[in-house]
Amino acid sequence: MDKRQNFTIQPIGLIHTPFTEVKNTPIQPFAAKGIRGWLDIDDEFTDGLVDVSGFSHITLLYLFHRITEHALRVVPFMDTVERGIFATKAPKRPNRLGISTVKLLGIIGNRVEIEEVDMLDGSPLIDIKPFYPRYDNRENVKIGWLEKNRDYPVEKMRADDRFSK
Amino acid sequence: MDKRQNFTIQPIGLIHTPFTEVKNTPIQPFAAKGIRGWLDIDDEFTDGLVDVSGFSHITLLYLFHRITEHALRVVPFMDTVERGIFATKAPKRPNRLGISTVKLLGIIGNRVEIEEVDMLDGSPLIDIKPFYPRYDNRENVKIGWLEKNRDYPVEKMRADDRFSK
Numbered sequence A, B: 001m002d003k004r005q006n007f008t009i010q011p012i013g014l015i016h017t018p019f020t021e022v023k024n025t026p027i028q029p030f031a032a033k034g035i036r037g038w039l040d041i042d043d044e045f046t047d048g049l050v051d052v053s054g055f056s057h058i059t060l061l062y063l064f065h066r067i068t069e070h071a072l073r074v075v076p077f078m079d080t081v082e083r084g085i086f087a088t089k090a091p092k093r094p095n096r097l098g099i100s101t102v103k104l105l106g107i108i109g110n111r112v113e114i115e116e117v118d119m120l121d122g123s124p125l126i127d128i129k130p131f132y133p134r135y136d137n138r139e140n141v142k143i144g145w146l147e148k149n150r151d152y153p154v155e156k157m158r159a160d161d162r163f164s165k
Helices: A043-049 A144-149 B043-049 B144-149
Strands: A007-009 A013-016 A036-041 A057-063 A097-108 A111-115 A123-130 B007-009 B013-016 B036-041 B057-063 B097-108 B111-115 B123-130
Touching (some): A036 A043, A057 A111, A057 B097, A097 B057, A097 B123, A123 B097, B036 B043, B036 B123, B057 B111
Antiparallel strands (some): A013 A036, A036 A111, A057 A097, A057 A123, A097 A111, B057 B123, B097 B111
């Protein structure tokens, strides 16, 4: 079996946010304090939400659905130099998948209320995982080219049009 | 456009680890201290690795390729009660995608040496993202049913056969 073979993803729902255009969307949940959205989970998958409400944070996996082709080098937000795509979280990447950990506010039926949303409205949702600091946090980390942005003002962390398709 | 439509993923390479069977693989990188593996990146994508070497930790997105069908409720590792799949990180999930943050040891050409590996040998690699604590860590988190496992001994965090397909 060729393990490199392509495979198919079936979205489990849609993400709804206030952001209908790329320009001025927050760069990362870190820059989206207080901004709310919700997940519309397809009926087929709603039963998988049992026990999720006990968690304060969930990690969402979703498709950057506006991206039409990837690049292997990009000039990331908050930078003026071209970087390898895998050294960035830019959306214009192979397989165009995004990962965002958001705050969970509540679940009613198939509707999951969330906060700290940084994705575009209508993004197809692929998976939800519980955030668990013992597994998911890392300390004593080297951050490469991002080091110079360590104190970048959060209020300026907004997208421009560079990755709009 | 129906944004819920299925889409195709093309792996960017393969993950190599010492683990050829599910049983006794570490549960999470947290339980895989000192265990090394490597990424074999396809030539088509190698140029995207530029600048990655400055980071000490990278987040890998990969396919749980042995899983043949998903479940919406599972009894997770370290538990005896059935939980909704989205309240767990169990592999038997819709779209069967895994996320693991590992230590980066070095990159030579298309070979990426890593440590703290918890995935099976031959897992198709989908994406690499740099780990950045300012964006990716969370504090003051509620962890639902996992609360009772807060002090679970790391040396006992090994898989059994329950999610072998």
